[in-house]
Amino acid sequence: xxxxxxxxxxxxxxxxxxxxxxxxxxxxxxxxxxxxxxxxxxxxxxxxxxxxxxxxxxxxxxxxxxxxxxxxxxxxxxxxxxxxxxxxxxxxxxxxxxxxxxxxxxxxxxxxxxxxxxxxxxxxxxxxxxxxxxxxxxxxxxxxxxxxxxxxxxxxxxxxxxxxxxxxxxxxxxxxxxxxxxxxxxxxxxxxxxxxxxxxxxxxxxxxxxxxxxxxxxxxxxxxxxxxxxxxxxxxxxxxxxxxxxxxxxxxxxxxxxxxxxxxxxxxxxxxxxxxxxxxxxxxxxxxxxxxxxxxxxxxxxxxxxxxxxxxxxxxxxxxxxxxxxxxxxxxxxxxxxxxxxxxxxxxxxxxxxxx
Amino acid sequence: xxxxxxxxxxxxxxxxxxxxxxxxxxxxxxxxxxxxxxxxxxxxxxxxxxxxxxxxxxxxxxxxxxxxxxxxxxxxxxxxxxxxxxxxxxxxxxxxxxxxxxxxxxxxxxxxxxxxxxxxxxxxxxxxxxxxxxxxxxxxxxxxxxxxxxxxxxxxxxxxxxxxxxxxxxxxxxxxxxxxxxxxxxxxxxxxxxxxxxxxxxxxxxxxxxxxxxxxxxxxxxxxxxxxxxxxxxxxxxxxxxxxxxxxxxxxxxxxxxxxxxxxxxxxxxxxxxxxxxxxxxxxxxxxxxxxxxxxxxxxxxxxxxxxxxxxxxxxxxxx
Ligand SMILES: Cc1ncc(C[n+]2csc(CCOP(=O)(O)OP(=O)(O)O)c2C)c(N)n1
Ligand SMILES: [Mg+2]
Numbered sequence: 193x194x195x196x197x198x199x200x201x202x203x204x205x206x207x208x209x210x211x212x213x214x215x216x217x218x219x220x221x222x223x224x225x226x227x228x229x230x231x232x233x234x235x236x237x238x239x240x241x242x243x244x245x246x247x248x249x250x251x252x253x254x255x256x257x258x259x260x261x262x263x264x265x266x267x268x269x270x271x272x273x274x275x276x277x278x279x280x281x282x283x284x285x286x287x288x289x290x291x292x293x294x295x296x297x298x299x300x301x302x303x304x305x306x307x308x309x310x311x312x313x314x315x316x317x318x319x320x321x322x323x324x325x326x327x328x329x330x331x332x333x334x335x336x337x338x339x340x341x342x343x344x345x346x347x348x349x350x351x352x353x354x355x356x357x358x359x360x361x362x363x364x365x366x367x368x369x370x371x372x373x374x375x376x377x378x379x380x381x382x383x384x385x386x387x388x389x390x391x392x393x394x395x396x397x398x399x400x401x402x403x404x405x406x407x408x409x410x411x412x413x414x415x416x417x418x419x420x421x422x423x424x425x426x427x428x429x430x431x432x433x434x435x436x437x438x439x440x441x442x443x444x445x446x447x448x449x450x451x452x453x454x455x456x457x458x459x460x461x462x463x464x465x466x467x468x469x470x471x472x473x474x475x476x477x478x479x480x481x482x483x484x485x486x487x488x489x490x491x492x493x494x495x496x497x498x499x500x501x502x503x504x505x506x507x508x509x510x511x512x513x514x515x516x517x518x519x520x521x522x523x524x525x526x527x528x529x530x531x532x533x534x535x536x537x538x539x540x541x542x543x544x545x546x547x548x
Numbered sequence: 549x550x551x552x553x554x555x556x557x558x559x560x561x562x563x564x565x566x567x568x569x570x571x572x573x574x575x576x577x578x579x580x581x582x583x584x585x586x587x588x589x590x591x592x593x594x595x596x597x598x599x600x601x602x603x604x605x606x607x608x609x610x611x612x613x614x615x616x617x618x619x620x621x622x623x624x625x626x627x628x629x630x631x632x633x634x635x636x637x638x639x640x641x642x643x644x645x646x647x648x649x650x651x652x653x654x655x656x657x658x659x660x661x662x663x664x665x666x667x668x669x670x671x672x673x674x675x676x677x678x679x680x681x682x683x684x685x686x687x688x689x690x691x692x693x694x695x696x697x698x699x700x701x702x703x704x705x706x707x708x709x710x711x712x713x714x715x716x717x718x719x720x721x722x723x724x725x726x727x728x729x730x731x732x733x734x735x736x737x738x739x740x741x742x743x744x745x746x747x748x749x750x751x752x753x754x755x756x757x758x759x760x761x762x763x764x765x766x767x768x769x770x771x772x773x774x775x776x777x778x779x780x781x782x783x784x785x786x787x788x789x790x791x792x793x794x795x796x797x798x799x800x801x802x803x804x805x806x807x808x809x810x811x812x813x814x815x816x817x818x819x820x821x822x823x824x825x826x827x828x829x830x831x832x833x834x835x836x837x838x839x840x841x842x843x844x845x846x847x848x849x850x851x852x853x854x855x856x857x858x859x860x861x862x863x864x865x866x867x868x
Contacts, residue, residue: 236670236843237670237671237843238670289843295843297842297843297847298672299672299673300672300843300844301672301843303672303843315674316633316634316674317633317634317636317637317674351607352606352608353609380577380585381578381581382582387605452582504846505846506846509847510839510842510847510848510850510851511837514840
C-alpha cells in the first residue's frame with residue numbers, strides 16, 4: 193500500500209485528485225437516480241449498480257490515454273464510461289429504453305458502449321470480452337501502436353474457460369492488455385470461497401502474466417496499478433492482472449435484497465466507502481471538495497430532465513442494423529477523454545507525441 | 549390435483565424425481581441456498597443436502613461436461629442454466645460430447661439441461677433468447693418445451709428418466725403467470741403433441757409461451773380453430789401434426805424464436821412434404837424476425853409475435 197501512496201504522490205496532481213473524486217461521485221449519483229427511476233417504473237427490465245466499487249472503474253480508466261480502449265466495462269463499471277466521456281443524457285435515455293445514440297433502445301442496463309470514445313459495450317456472457325480485449329491488444333501489437341486495452345471482470349467470471357484462454361494467449365504473446373479483476377467477494381449469491389479453491393491472482397504467474405493486488409476502495413491505488421500496468425504493456429512487457437479487493441454493497445441487481453450477505457460484512461465495508469474515504473483524504477490535504485456533490489447532483493438532474501423528454505424508439509426500426517451495409521470502417525474506436533494530467537505534461541515535453 | 553404455477557410444477561417435478569431416484573441431482577449457479585435465479589430449486593438444498601443440490605462456479609461448459617461425466621458414471625444430473633442464453637457457453641459439451649456419445653460409443657447420457665428462455669420483459673439480447681433450434685439441429689439431443697404446469701412437471705419427469713440428453717425449455721414468461729391443475733403423482737408426460745383446443749377450420753401449431761398467445765388469439769375470434777401444442781420438438785410428433793392438417797386443411801405455425809431454421813420451419817417443411825394434398829392454402833408461419841431481442845419495450849413488442857398478429861394471420865388464412 194505504501195508504495196502505491198508514494199507512486200500516487202509522484203503521478204497525481206491535485207486536479208487529478210479532485211477529478212477522481214468527482215467521477216466517483218458522479219457514478220454514485222447516476223446509479224442512485226437509476227435505482228429510483230427503476231422503482232418508479234421508468235427504467236424497464238432490471239437495474240444493476242456498482243455501489244461501493246466506484247474507485248475501481250474510475251481509478252483504472254483515469255490511467256488510460258485517449259486512444260486506449262475499454263473493452264469492456266461491466267455492470268459495476270459505470271465509472272469507466274463516465275471517465276471516457278460518454279454523455280450523461282444519452283446514458284439515461286439508454287437506461288430508460290428511449291431513443292438514444294448509444295444503443296438505440298436495443299440494449300439496457302450498463303450494456304452500452306460508446307465507440308466514439310473507445311468503449312466497446314459488454315456482452316452478458318462472462319467474461320467473453322476479455323478475449324476480445326486481448327484481440328484489440330493483438331492488433332495494436334501487430335501495427336506496432338503504443339496503445340493498450342483495458343478489460344474488467346468479476347471474481348466469479350474467472351471460473352469460465354474464456355478467462356483462461358485470454359490469460360494464456362495474452363501471456364504467450366506478451367500483449368498490451370490490462371486484466372482488471374473486481375474481487376467484490378460475491379458472484380450473485382455465491383461467495384468467492386465457493387467459486388475457486390485458490391485466489392485467481394495466484395494463477396497469473398502460471399500464464400506468464402504479471403500480477404498485482406490493490407485496495408479496490410482506494411482510487412489512487414487502483415490508478416497507480418493501472419498506470420504501471422499500462423507502462424509495462426507499452427514497454428512490451430506484456431499483460432498485467434490487477435486484483436482490486438472490494439465489496440458489492442447492493443444486491444446483485446435492483447431486484448435482489450441480498451439477504452444472503454452477512455450484515456456485519458456490509459457494515460465493515462461501509463466504513464471503507466471509497467468516496468467517503470477519499471473526500472476525507474482530500475479535505476485533509478487542504479483541497480476544497482465541498483461543492484462537488486452538489487455540482488454532480490445538478491448535472492444528473494439536468495441529464496434526467498432532458499432524457500425524460502426523449503421519445504421511445506420507433507418500432508419500425510426494430511429490425512434495422514443487424515448487418516453493416518455501409519463500407520466497413522477501418523479503425524472504428526474513437527478517442528476518449530484523456531484525464532490524467534501526466535499525459536498533458538508528457539505532451540508538453542514531447543510535442544510530436546501529442547499528435548500521434 | 550392441486551393448482552400450481554408453471555414454476556411450482558417444475559419445482560415439484562424436480563423434488564419428486566429426487567425423492568424417488570437417489571441418482572438424480574441438480575447443479576447450477578446459485579441453485580443451493582439461494583434457490584436459483586428464478587427460485588425453481590428453492591427448498592431443495594434443505595431437503596436433499598449440498599451433495600445433491602450443487603452450487604457450481606460460473607462455468608457452463610463445466611456444468612454440462614461434468615454432468616456428462618456423472619451421467620456416464622450412473623447418475624442422473626439435472627443442470628440449470630441461470631438463463632437459457634448462457635447455454636451458448638456450454639454448447640460444445642452438449643452438441644459434440646453429449647449428443648454424439650451414444651451413436652459413437654454406445655454410451656448413454658441421461659442428462660437434463662433446464663433452460664429458462666424467452667422474452668417479453670425487457671431482458672435484452674442476452675436474457676431473452678429461444679435457442680431450441682441450435683439443439684434441434686444437433687443429432688442426439690432431445691428438446692422439449694412445455695406450455696402448462698401439468699406438462700412442465702410431466703415432461704421434466706420424462707426428461708430426467710430418459711436415457712438421452714434432454715434440453716428442457718421453460719419459458720420465463722409462464723413461470724408465475726400460468727396456473728393449472730397438476731396431478732400429485734409423478735407421471736411422465738409423453739414426448740408427443742397435445743390438442744390444446746380442438747377445431748375444424750384451421751390448425752395453429754405452437755409450443756411454450758406461444759401456445760398461450762395462440763389460445764388467447766383464438767378466443768377472440770369467431771372461428772373454429774385448432775391449437776396444437778407440440779410439447780416436444782425432438783422427437784417431433786409428426787403424426788399428430790399431419791392428422792390435424794388432414795382435418796383442418798390449413799396450417800399456421802408459430803415460433804417465438806427467430807424465424808430462420810426455427811422449429812416452426814421444420815413443422816412447415818413436414819406439412820409441405822407430407823400433407824400437400826390435404827392443404828387448402830399455403831402453410832403460414834409467424835416468428836420473430838432474425839434480429840437479437842431488443843431491450844426497449846416498443847422495439848421488443850415490434851419483433852415478438854403477439855396476439856394481434858396471430859389473429860391477423862389466422863383471419864387471412866381463413867379467408868384464403
Ligand atoms: C457465462 C455466464 N453465466 C452466467 C451468467 C449470469 N450471471 C450474471 S452476473 C453473475 C455473477 C457474476 O459474478 P462476478 O463475475 O463476480 O461479477 P459481479 O456481479 O460480482 O460484479 C452471473 C452468474 C453470466 N452473466 N454469464
Ligand atoms: Mg464478484
